[in-house]
Amino acid sequence: MVRKVFRFLYKSLLWFFAISIGLVIIFKWVPVPATPLMVIRTVQQVANGDDVVWKHDWESIDNISKNLQLAVICAEDQNFLNHHGFDMKAIEKAIQYNKKGKKTRGASTISQQTAKNVFLWPHRSWVRKGLEAYFTFLIELIWSKERIMEVYLNSVEMGNGIYGAEAAAQHWFNRPASSLRLNQATAIAAILPSPLRYRANPATNYIQRRKNWIARQINFFGPLNYD
DSSP: OHHHHHHHHHHHHHHHHHHHHHHHHHTTTSOOOOOHHHHHHHHHHHHTTOOOOOEEOOOOGGGSOHHHHHHHHHHHOTTTTTSSSOOHHHHHHHHHHHHHOSSOOOOOOHHHHHHHHHHSOSSOOHHHHHHHHHHHHHHHHHSOHHHHHHHHHHHSBOSTTEESHHHHHHHHHSSOGGGOOHHHHHHHHHTTTSTTTOOSSSOOHHHHHHHHHHHHHHHHHOSOOOO
């Protein structure tokens, strides 16, 4: 009996590794059609009797404004181009901050957020964090930084039923993601911590302050180069 259990667990692990690695390899080139969060939000909308909103239009990173790419990096993960999926300094700062304050601060990188968005569910748990670390390692190993950014910008939630840069640009500013101006890009980046709570347009005083801060960070950051 014990031997059968171990054999089952062993085969299950082999299948998990094979499927997970296969998916990461496939998504290195193939657009991600949907994410678990998109499905969850849709189920929530149906359960609440709300209109179902699911706007998601995949665009190549070449068709996404550099302004938005820079704004997201400067708002979410300024060491994105340098780390290998995990920003240890940011994690240490978050730990120290969380010990002192009542509010908690996260330290997830864009790579970690991409792994979570594409392969996992949104609710926090130790199991999910462990799987998130595993998938983050895989995408950093198999994908380029540019591909990680491309997948992130096409899968991240940017409003109620709004997923990805193209849908967000059309929804908030009625223009394609390729032609977003700097002030529009910073507005979208500013709402990413809580896209269901905040609006990119018109911007509240809080979002305007975040926009101004992100714009200053972009000036310090300089030109974007994935090589």
